[in-house]
Amino acid sequence: MMKTFLIPAKYNEIQIGELLDRLPYISENITGVEYNSTNKTINIYLQDETYLSFLEDGLKDIEDNIEILRVAKQRIIKDNTVSDNLQAKTEVKETKSFYTEIEMILMERLDNILLKIAKGNEAINRQYPSLLTEEAMDRCQYHKSFPQNVYSLFHIPHDFRIIEQIRKESEGLPFPAFVPAGIYLRPCICYHVYEELAQQPVNEFIIYTSRGQCFRHEVAWKTNDFRKTEFTMREIVFVGHREQVESFRNQLMDEIWNLFEKLGLHGKLLTARDPFFHYDDLKTKGAFQAMANAKYELEFISNAGNTFSIASFNNCGDMICQKYGITDTSQEYLYSGCIAFGLDRWKEAICDVYGDNEADWPSLLKNLN
Template sequence: MTTTECVISLERLDPSQHGQLKYAAAFADEHIDTITLENNAIRIVHSSPAGNGRIQERVERLIERFSRGDFGFKEANLFEYSGPMPYREDIVAELVRRKAIKMLEPGLFIFREPFSSLMRFLDWSFVTRIAKKFEGLTEEQYPAVIHAETLNKTNHFTSFPEHIHFLTHLREDLDVIEAFSQSVREAGGWKQEDPLSLDVNMPKPRFTMNPSTCYHCYEGLQDETLEGDGITVTAIAKCHRFEGKNHSDFGRLLDFSMREIIFVGKPEFVKENRLKSIEYLKELAAEWELDSVIELANDPFFTNDFQVKASFQRQQEMKYELRLTIPYINKSIACSSVNFHSTTFGNAFNIKLGKRSAVTGCVGFGIERWTFAFLAQYGLDESAWPRAFREQYRAWQEKAL
């Protein structure tokens, strides 16, 4: 199909919102090929049969969403560290060339040595260097799937509907199952355009792939009353978020590992532990000589009231991100986040301390992102790695063996 370009001016939009618009514009039409920002405009290459008209109308709608109101995004940096970043090449290309990773498609990888070992080391470091500093820490394990009703309670369907991977199955009907099997056999294997109508022969989904580690923690505490000041839980889970053409961006994975430290309890308990987490992150980033910043942030809400929600998060300082520089693209990516949810999840899941709803907060570590970002700054040659990181990694390897 013939491709065409649609160029739309961004003069009405504050430059701070250009990245959010680019992300959201990937969902304007399923026939979009590439999106770039240039000269205060957004350029979209697509093969949509509806032509430029529909693309332009939808992107203009998004521009209106992100420019609505005069909220003024609060900005603040808690920490900055200038690392040496001796490696400046395309680390993804180098990893593919060395067969340390196998790209199945944008955002979906198989990780091999040494990438896979670095992932395990980093997760071990986050547990031993940060999580275990919190008194009374317990560890949990979660499934990769989550009840749709649980996501409903977290408002994920309304805040981030574009992310959801729904799970379903063939109906429990012998005729349907046999017809499906026969249709695949006659077609010579599974094909996207399979003649059997799957939407008719599958029930509405009760489960989705889990998009965030901490949701299972709150689900597990539903209708419970906690004792003392609160609890601290750590867990690592496979998370899944569909992000369309954005998966071609550095670090945006379809399937990724998220280590979290989760605090549930009294407001003072959660706030104090959240502040400690930021200090521990600062110490680790500086010790490992990572070019990094911890800054005030907001979630990329995919909603008409984006400005209201995002501005509220920033004004209340509910989210901070640790961002690591990726030298070869001259950008940074969020590798950790430190979040305060107030009573949102305590109310949603009826988690109590006495008669009051529990407050929650969490610290997240994107394991693959940390690994990509570290290698983007230092490369695969261990002799070029920061001394502290190299020594800790080798000591861990000896124990792991």
């Protein structure tokens, strides 16, 4: 069934965006959301009409939060958008569950460029596991900020009676036998760096980089080639004093923007609308001001006119270092930042503009050996 709701007339563009972002998380029963900008209405599709009252309550909850939320207007730092973007050389394709060899080659070349930038800034290269322990999750508190994105693992105990019982069952998976493993699929890479540095003094500005698979539980009907539940990230994580962290983040924003333009991509570098804070944390002036500068995003604009964030530039203040007990030699908590690149999205951006024929790619991505 479909239900139409009228958006409050006083909502500005940012508040409408916030509403649209939050709506899918009211219930798994929602199968789609459509926004009509002309008459300011939202069409919400439900699997089961018995969930309608639940939907209405959830929508009221979100609207109440938006009413009291102090929303910072997005600031555009850099913009190279054009009205006549290149036309895509390939037809829009259905989302698939694998990458072709040429796509794998493209991702490797993109990552090599990003790794070179990291190493050029004396980053320490690391490879970390794809899992987070229960202790690590409890310390980083990701499950408090983004509970809807967490994947938890389950296993079957090493108990011969349970194992024998399962072997005797002829059909289906033995769901009652599974128990929580106390292990989580990592949603990002940076927490491994903080685990490595936890409870020890850091006597100099330090930079790490790592690449790996990450996992987030996304709304099923919103997944596509740009938004996946499993994806590859390259991260650059840095820890130091306040001025060092902010200065390095700004430096990396300039370097990555230059790369973005050299690759012939179009989009904007702007303040993010989805900082990593709760609604309740944003009701004071200080928190509001901190939020406005906490996160920047590099948005790619596709040939179809859709925007996708392909990199984020985060200044975490001293918040995460406090959680992990990371200090300088004077026992003062340090500051940290993280630059995150969605390699799958960079790959899709190149394919959207140039197609998957290597001969058509920018010179930076061609095999020049």
